[in-house]
Amino acid sequence: MRKIHINWKKLLVFIVSIFLLIQIAGSFFFYELAIKRGPKDFLQNNADLDVSDQTMDLFLNGEWIDWVNAQPFEELTLTARDGLTLSGYFLPAAEPTDKLVIFTHGYLGHAKQMGLYGQHYYTDLGYNLFMPDARGHGKSEGNYYGFGWPDRLDLMDWTQLLVDKLGPDTQIAYHGLSMGAATVLMASGEELPRQVKAIIADSPYASVYQLFSYQMNRMFYLPAFPLLDSTSLLTKIRAGYSFREANALKAVEKTTVPILYIHGESDTFVPTKLTKELFQHTASDAELLLVPNANHGESFALATEEYKRTMDDFLEQYIE
Known part of the structure; x- marks a missing residue:
């Protein structure tokens, strides 16, 4: 043999x-x-992104959409540190004010979707509004999505541009949703302009590696x-x-800017525990609003009045 x-x-x-x-x-x-950058068909029919009929109706048919379309936004542009041309929309308050909110939208979204929240800031709180398209989104250049990390630097540069435009006495709030929430938190660990007084982070993740690790296991069992x-x-x-470097947790561990965290208790796309972890490790003043039965990004739709009241009370503490 x-x-x-x-x-x-x-x-x-x-x-x-x-x-x-x-x-x-x-x-x-x-x-x-x-x-x-491009369409993401894998998110179609993803059960983790299912929302209630009430939420879907607000997102698609809410009167805020007509309000946004009726506003005379000024389109601003910014050259990012790596040469990309970024786009954003500025709306001055109806009455002169030094208050400004800068919004940061979610993954695959665009600037004017944040008008869902902007209408309250403008109509009820009297703020100036600014809504930028993140790199790779809307009218902004870029062939990739930054998941908050390069975007944090873009946000800082937009902030300085607006301070130069509105004056050094400007008082600024950041308000971010999902990827936009991670963006404002990642920025919070940097040396922000002194005009940034408060941050609202709705449905954030602690790090990109942690988020993708969770999603790879949930979607692909890998x-x-x-x-x-x-x-x-x-x-x-x-x-x-x-x-791994795109880490909001490390940023909030050294931040000095007060942060309000908001998250749906039924979020299975970005687990609620990630916001709880961020809240527990935040070095600055921090508050946490958890909304029962709300899935990812659904808190405002299902608990509108509580969301507004909590946000208003938080902002009043830090923006005069």
């Missing part, structure tokens, strides 16, 4: 090569899936390591940031 000789060295090289090819292919797949790490490396090469 002929003895079979196995070249273990060659076999090992073959296995490693196959493993590396799978990692590379998988990295490009997930980069295209989540990071590269462990984070090593595929998420190789996708992160590719993102660093192509988009300039890694998933």
Whole structure:
């Protein structure tokens, strides 16, 4: 009987090569899936994003939409630090004021969707409004989504532009939703202009790596390591940031700006526990509003009056 000789060295090289090819292919797949600018069909019919009929009606048919369309927004542009041209919309208050809110929208959204919240700031609180399109969204340039990390620097630059426009006595609130909430929290750990007085973060995540790890397991039943790490490396090469450095938790651990956290207790897309963790680790004054039965980004729709009242009371403490 002929003895079979196995070249273990060659076999090992073959296995490693196959493993590396799978990692590379998988990295490009997930980069295209989540990071590269474009339609994201994988989110269609995602049960974690289901909302109530009441919420959907507000999002699609609410009178705030007509209000936004009727406003004479001034379109502003900004050249980002990496050369991208970013776009945003400014609306001066009906009566002169030094109060300004800067909104940051969610993943795959656009600036004027934040008019859902902006109408209250403008009509009831008398604020100036500014709503920018995040890089890769709306009219802003960019071929990737930043998930808050490069966006934090864009937000800081928009802030300075608006302070220059409105004056040094401007008092600013940041109000972000989902990815936009992560953006304002990531910015909170930087040396923000002194005019930034308060932050409202609705449905944030603590870090991009943590969020993607959760979603990979929930959507694809895959462990984070090593595929998420190789996708992160590719993102660093192509988009300039890694998933681990995009960390809101580290930012709030050193922030000095007061933060109001808001999250739906039934959120399965960005788990509520992430906001609780952020709240517990925030170095500045912080408050937490949890809304029963609300899924991702649904809190305002299901608890409108409580949301407004909590937000108003919070802002009154820090913006005169």
